[in-house]
Amino acid sequence: MTEDSEIFDQAASAPADERIARALRDRILEGHLPPGTQLRDSRLSAEFAVARHTLRGALRRLEHEGLIVYPMHKSAAVKTLTADDVHEIYRVRRALELGAIENSSAAPAEAFEALEATVYAAESAVSQEAWNHVGTASLRFHQAIVGMFGSVSIDQFFSGVLAQLRLAFAVMKDEAQWQTPWVPRDREICGLIRSGNRAGAAALTRQYLDDSERGVVDVVRANEMNQRRPVRRRRANAPEGGQ
Amino acid sequence: MTEDSEIFDQAASAPADERIARALRDRILEGHLPPGTQLRDSRLSAEFAVARHTLRGALRRLEHEGLIVYPMHKSAAVKTLTADDVHEIYRVRRALELGAIENSSAAPAEAFEALEATVYAAESAVSQEAWNHVGTASLRFHQAIVGMFGSVSIDQFFSGVLAQLRLAFAVMKDEAQWQTPWVPRDREICGLIRSGNRAGAAALTRQYLDDSERGVVDVVRANEMNQRRPVRRRRANAPEGGQ
DNA sequence: GCCGTTGCATTGTGGAACGATCTAAGCTAA
């Protein structure tokens, strides 16, 4: 309810560049704009019916969030994760998630409730076979882990990092089957944290992150192989594949 | 040398947004633009001889870094830290600095060398009585602590948080005398980390952060008292005090 | 087949303009 009204407010009164950034972000994270898709500002400004300046502002936002790259004098493009990017993401995950678990004795009760709620949501998504929500729900659990720090800036930062991780999910053929096995492990970690077994939870999480990183790197590497042949741009006024 | 050329390159070829953002950031962090200073885009665009669009881009950057506030339909202004802001900053510092210390066994040797170098730089600043550099040098030590994670994104994030902290330093009357006492404590923490005494280093750092937070909150609170009477804007074409 | 040249698309930035909105001054009325 409060969340609905908040979304509505932002959609209505937010500045145009933020609205457009949100729209593009959604398209990217839903996988409708696969990594590598070129985002030409003239085309997008026409599509969203805003001036080029405004659209560029939205692209700058997404660039800062790490969802797109925006080189000088070149088109913006949806970021294609490299293996190094994935390693960096998991460096952050290890630092923050393990740190938050070590520190979980200082977390308030609400934070533990939030953990439970997110795991339950992920399990619900699995049982309802809402496969495309499973990955997001699982990430929300890990967001809740880091949320135990109680710091809004860390939450925002980590949220951006996980958004980048979803770039990798977006190119998976069968995301559902890849995501599902992690949920029981989330449940187990959640239980250990709530029971106060910090060392156990940390050990399990470390293993979880190692396994997950390996898996994601494999996907990214496989994709690198596929995209060895560079997609060449159309000349003149050809209608451009990627939407 | 390499750093010089890098700075030169950026100053020459970087987009105008970034150049101006850098200039304003420097002015703010040096204390030339005290918190609360209004940053009117029309005036600044004239001053920097760029279009308003370009300048607004720079302001958006600084807004994202948390150095200025930029409300809808109101002037941007240098951020005035509240006590809550300070608490948030120290939540981040506790999470990352203590986490990095706990994790320091996994850090490479270079990271320990970097620690040593930054502490030495701070001590040099003290002995050379370069008072206005002491605070920056000390913060660089803490940046180096977090650097032990080996994650560039965490480094960037933490760098932004410490920049916000410098907003509080900027309003201090005698920053030098405030900063100096912390350097010996930095030295002690550095020694404990390098000797592998993680628990000791963590305990000392925790106490350090508690003391530091108290001090900064006092400064911020005192400033809040002073600024109870709002500075009213000039009408018409009065030349505006700030900068 | 390789390499420089050239032309076009696209980006980077500047400038002017207009409506929207906020702030402050001025005015009216109790």
Add this chain to the structure above:
DNA sequence: TTAGCTTAGATCGTTCCACAATGCAACGGC
């Protein structure tokens, strides 16, 4: 006098247009 309303000006948010700078791809010479 003072509270409240009105109004004018300043500033922001956005758009449109223009032009130089840059990069990319096709073209042509060797």
